[in-house]
Amino acid sequence: MSLKYIPSVFLAVAVAIALGACGGKQQGMQAPPPVNVSVQTVSTADAAYYDEYPAIVRGVQEVELRPQVSGYITGIHFTEGSQVKKGQKLYSIDPQQSEASYSQAVAGLAVQEANLERAKRDVERYRELDKKDAIAKQQVDNAEATYAAAVKQVEAAKASVRAVQTNVRYTTIVAPFDGTIGISAVRLGASVSPGQTLLNTISSDDPIAVDIVIDQKELYRFSDLQAKNMTVKNDSTFKVSFGESVYPHPGKISIIDRAVDPQTGTIKVRLTFSNPDRVLRSGMSGTLIVESKVSKSVVIPYKAINEQLGEFFVYVADSAKATQVKVKLGKAVGKNIIIKEGLSEGDVIITEGIQNLREGTPINIAAPNASAPAPVANKK
Structure with missing residues (x-):
């Protein structure tokens, strides 16, 4: 073969190789299968759907019983954990000290009333003499002042009697409302001090309250739900659960708190639930379930x-x-x-x-x- 044909052969081979490479590359870039x-x-x-909120059960009314007079417990007149009625006698505190103070106050009132009567007779006599210009003006003025002071002293004595009389009543402690009373914190013979010693706690239990805390962003939603509670009978929007058990009676919003807590951006909402069987007890922790449609x-x-x-x-x-x-x-x-x-x-x-x-x-x-x-x- 002549040398002049060699470059042409190489050129043909090179072209063939390039075409083969391009074809192989095109085959490798095929679209992926579906x-x-x-x-x-x-x-x-x-x-x-349902939103859930941690909830605490509270008595709608709940109060700690503390004495307002000092003394010794002489009587406990209820069964612990039972239902009590408003005005029911619960505790008796030894009344001897209060009764003695009352007798002393009554005696003091009698003395002041006697002084007032004498001052009254004196001022009336001096007034008559003054009309006849038969007595010095200074004596009349003194009699008037004595009489006015006697009037005030009688008023003070009467107030003292009323105060001691109130203390006598405070020796008997009664239930302030219908509810359930707890276990007594004191026993017979215990010494109690006014305002300090805790005797017991009473809470109302039907209806009973459930408190939750919501973010301020939900305030409008809960306000709308509160309005719905007022117009829809047997509204099942709110239920409360304890573990796997859902309380059968639905609740309703009774109070949305006055203001948002500026530290947390939350506000308290109170709901009330019917509790005829006293199943819900104050202090229980549960979950409030709020239905949304x-x-x-x-x-x-x-x-x-x-x-x-x-x-x-x-x-x-x-x-x-x-x-x-x-x-x-x-x-x-x-x-x-x-x-x-x-x-x-x-x-x-x-x-x-x-x-x-x-x-x-x-x-x-x-x-x-x-x-x-x-x-x-x-x-x-």
Whole structure:
């Protein structure tokens, strides 16, 4: 072969190699196969969910019994843990000291009344003499002053009698309202001091209160629920649970506290519950369950949600490919989730196979479900 043909041969070989390389590269860049997915058509439905709040049971009325006089306990007139009625006699404190003080005050009043009577006779006599100009003006003035002082002294003595008489009444302690009385903190013969010694505690128990604390952002919602309580009979929005047991009687909001705590941004709400069997006791800890209903909401399976850097997305089937759509989540409802924004009724979302998807990934759709499953109410 002539040397002049060698470059042409090399050129042909080089071209062939280049074409082969390009062909191999094109084969290596073939589009990935479609991902098998399951889809579901978005529908709207009525949904119910429940919010939960730590709760403390309280008596609507609750008071500590403390003595207002000193002495010794001479009588306990109730059964501990029983129901008591307003005005019922509960404790007796030795009245001897109070009765002696009362007798002394009454005697002091009698002395002052006698002094007043004498001062009255003197001033009346001096007034008559003064009319006849038969007595010095100074004596009349002194008699008037003595009489006025005697009047005041009688008033003071009467006030002292009333005060001691009140102390005598305080030796008997009665129930201030109907309720349940606890275990006595003192026994017969115990010495008690006014305002210091705790005798017992009484709390009302039907109805009974349940207290919760809510964030100030929820204040408008609870104000609306309070208004609803006033107009809807047998409203079951509020229930209270203790472990796995849910108390059968619904409650209602009775008080929303006066002001928000500026340190915590929270406010106290008090609800009342019927307690005919005295099952609820003051001091119990439980959970307040608040039902919320949302009508005509977009509800999809939670498994269709894809989270990326704190944001939430779903994949929508769009012309045989996956398209990512950002959504705003609402409350969980069983295995489903309420979608506040991002989806509309009739959209077709991908529910299975999302772990293999990216934006624009080809998909192979399995037989779709007709609509989303009916939501089931659940706790938060």
